[in-house]
Amino acid sequence: MRRLELFDIDAVAAGRRLLTYDQRGHGHSTGRAVAEDYRFERAATDLLGVLEAAAIDEPIDFAGSSLGAAAVLCAALAAPERFGRLALLIPPVSWEAGPRPARQWYADTARRIDEIGPAVWRKEWAQAAPLPIFADYPQAKFSPDVPDELLASVLRGVGLSELPDxxxxxxxxxxxxxxxxxxxxxxxxxxxxxxxxxxxxxxxxVARSVADVKTWTQRTAEFFGG
Structure with missing residues (x-):
């Protein structure tokens, strides 16, 4: 969200202690080419491990988008006392019914990466049409911050995942x-x-325009401040 210039976590955290981290296999965090490592439950275990490593004993307010939202839901069920207020930004698809679930995209895309290679796939991704809500917002184009050698495994792991019961x-x-x-x-x-x-x-x-999405920083700050 920060990379898309849509959400300012630093503004949300003004006057508070801020702890951020990269998910396993993302950014500066290392990982293995093992799909099971990127399931929602594993992301929750990693989150609780971060809190332990940082020696944080009091309940924390947590904001996470997509995989981060899934991670904190799983983590809050495992250790509810570790969390205060939760901000869930764009929770990932879950609990689908029907013969063609949207999350099949993850498995299909991982297979496509295996066939054509990560570099070619990233070019295809860059040329794809944006989500309709971002049709007039060029900053919405980005490449996943995941190493090429892990990209297919990360997608498969997410595609195997479901939000908690x-x-x-x-x-x-x-x-x-x-x-x-x-x-x-x-x-x-x-x-x-x-x-x-x-x-x-x-x-x-629910935001239905970019301008509406850009209200999320203030909304989250007010939520955590209330």
């Missing part, structure tokens, strides 16, 4: 802000809306 999520009592944007099949409004129904102390905002 709905009944379990309904037992979470953390105050939660859910932020979704329209027209994204891999982060659909339907998943965000179901999370809102399930989680008893949640608020949902």
């Amino acid at each position: 709905p009944d379990a999520l309904a037992a979470l009592h953390h105050r939660t802000l859910i932020l979704a944007w329209d027209t994204d099949p891999l982060h659909p409004v339907s998943t965000a809306a179901r999370l809102h129904v399930l989680m008893p102390h949640s608020t949902l905002h």
Whole structure:
């Protein structure tokens, strides 16, 4: 989100201690070419490990997008006392029904990368049409910050994942802000809306324009400050 110039985590954290980290296999964090390493449950274990390594004992307020949102939901179920308020930005697709789930994109894309190679795939990705909500926003084009040798495995791991059982999520009592944007099949409004129904102390905002997405920094800051 920061790379897209849509969300300013530094502004959200003004006056607070800020801890950020790169997910396994992303950015400066290393990883293996093993799909199971990139499932949501493993991302949750890594998150709890970061908190342990940082010697953080008090509950933290957490903001995470996509895989980060999935990680904190799994982590909050495993260790609810470690978290205060949660901001879930573009939660990933989950709980799908039907013969052609949207998350099949991950397996199909991993197979395409195996066939043509990561470099060629990144060129194809760069030339693909943006999500409709970002049709007039050039900054929305980016390449995944994952090493070429891990790219297919990361996608497969995410594609194998599902958000936690709905009944379990309904037992979470953390105050939660859910932020979704329209027209994204891999982060659909339907998943965000179901999370809102399930989680008893949640608020949902759906953005339908870039200008609306850019209100998320202020919304999150106010949520954490309230």
